[in-house]
Amino acid sequence: MAVPQAATGWSRWDELVREDRVHRSVYTDSAIFEEEMVKIFGCTWVYLAHESEIPAPGDFKTRQVGRRPVIVTRDGRGRLNALLNRCRHRGATVCRVEGGSALSFTCPYHGWTYRSSGELAGVPWPDGYAAGFDRSDLGLGRLRVESYRGFIFGTLGQAVPDLTEYLGPAASLLNQWIDRAPGGEVVVTNANRMAYRGNWKLASDNSADGYHPAFSHRSLLKMAQRLGEQKDMVYFAQHPDDGPMYVQSLGRGHTFGDQRPNYRGVGSYWRQQRPQPGREAYEQELRRRWGDEADRWLDLAVGSQMNLNIFPNLLVIGNQIQVVEPIAVDHTQLTWYSTLIQHAPDEVNVLRMRSQEDFPSFGEPDDLANFEECQRGLSIPEVDWVLCNRGLGIPDRHHEDDRGVVTGPATDELVIRDFYREWKRLMSGES
Ligand code: FES
Numbered sequence: 001m002a003v004p005q006a007a008t009g010w011s012r013w014d015e016l017v018r019e020d021r022v023h024r025s026v027y028t029d030s031a032i033f034e035e036e037m038v039k040i041f042g043c044t045w046v047y048l049a050h051e052s053e054i055p056a057p058g059d060f061k062t063r064q065v066g067r068r069p070v071i072v073t074r075d076g077r078g079r080l081n082a083l084l085n086r087c088r089h090r091g092a093t094v095c096r097v098e099g100g101s102a103l104s105f106t107c108p109y110h111g112w113t114y115r116s117s118g119e120l121a122g123v124p125w126p127d128g129y130a131a132g133f134d135r136s137d138l139g140l141g142r143l144r145v146e147s148y149r150g151f152i153f154g155t156l157g158q159a160v161p162d163l164t165e166y167l168g169p170a171a172s173l174l175n176q177w178i179d180r181a182p183g184g185e186v187v188v189t190n191a192n193r194m195a196y197r198g199n200w201k202l203a204s205d206n207s208a209d210g211y212h213p214a215f216s217h218r219s220l221l222k223m224a225q226r227l228g229e230q231k232d233m234v235y236f237a238q239h240p241d242d243g244p245m246y247v248q249s250l251g252r253g254h255t256f257g258d259q260r261p262n263y264r265g266v267g268s269y270w271r272q273q274r275p276q277p278g279r280e281a282y283e284q285e286l287r288r289r290w291g292d293e294a295d296r297w298l299d300l301a302v303g304s305q306m307n308l309n310i311f312p313n314l315l316v317i318g319n320q321i322q323v324v325e326p327i328a329v330d331h332t333q334l335t336w337y338s339t340l341i342q343h344a345p346d347e348v349n350v351l352r353m354r355s356q357e358d359f360p361s362f363g364e365p366d367d368l369a370n371f372e373e374c375q376r377g378l379s380i381p382e383v384d385w386v387l388c389n390r391g392l393g394i395p396d397r398h399h400e401d402d403r404g405v406v407t408g409p410a411t412d413e414l415v416i417r418d419f420y421r422e423w424k425r426l427m428s429g430e431s
């Protein structure tokens, strides 16, 4: 089936992204993928790192913006920088490790040396260059950088609003996630890395999708259900649209799924969690030391029950931060970072670390398997469309508040439609 011909005034992107459907080529066409790397990842704010990963002057991490290698540094004066990891001499990456501490980077190819703030500090045997050679013009390329309460974003876009404006209503939800930690002191730590053979947007489509858990994660839900009907995620198998959960489109492609209302009146988050082997010893120790206050700590040892998705590459899930890195049109890296709470008892932070063994290890493989099978199915050239029309056109199903935030039932695909509205806006070059 061919894509229908464009009506007058329609762009190529209007043909491929309709209100209720997306063309399969958006997931499979490598030319579109290359364009995304420029128009999406090169034009909007992209999450880079958390300030707690580079706390001291000289600390750095290497990351990607689309497929551009980037070094995120805290320079000698304590300022944040995001630098293109590309030597100005002949193009080699100047930093080839994941992270560390260094006040300068020396390109391994011919030894040009850059400060962690990006300036070219020196070149070997400079008398080999003519009088007009100007080092000040040859610093590493720079991204504009802003940090929102520790979350560092960078952009190459010229006309991008300030980060707080970009986040919009997502900022207050990020605040709620951060403020679970006493003093808001969140520390981002070790990574659990996964990859899948599928397009990067399959992860975004799934990130606030309340339709799939009852089926995709059936084994996980059945295990939890044996321990009680109120256990974490079991509610997804029980007419989720009739319950108190909801999804929201926040604008600019940011979306949210909220499971917290399921916990009203059913006790603590901790008591509703699935079992974690060995957790009892930590609970006993917290109860021994903290008495009645232990419950407050234990609730922080488990997930937030929030799925907050910041377009295009940051997914805040439970007590983890998930980062989506496109590698190729059909290949994506997903990294789950554990988060700790500064000054919390060690037992709380050990349990937070060990929650990597819960959903990220037990549930996420279900999702990755479906992403890979979507990519296989989408390779069929004769079937064009991927539907995202669930909930569309049903009266009184959605509610829009005065900020433009639209709320709908947990299985509604309004979140996918919102993502593609922003995707189309950026791909149309309107940014
Ligand atoms: S490519 Fe870096 S010094 Fe030559």
Ligand SMILES: [Fe+2]
Residues within 6 Å of the ligand: 206, 212, 213, 216, 217, 363, 367
């Ligand atoms: Fe899932």
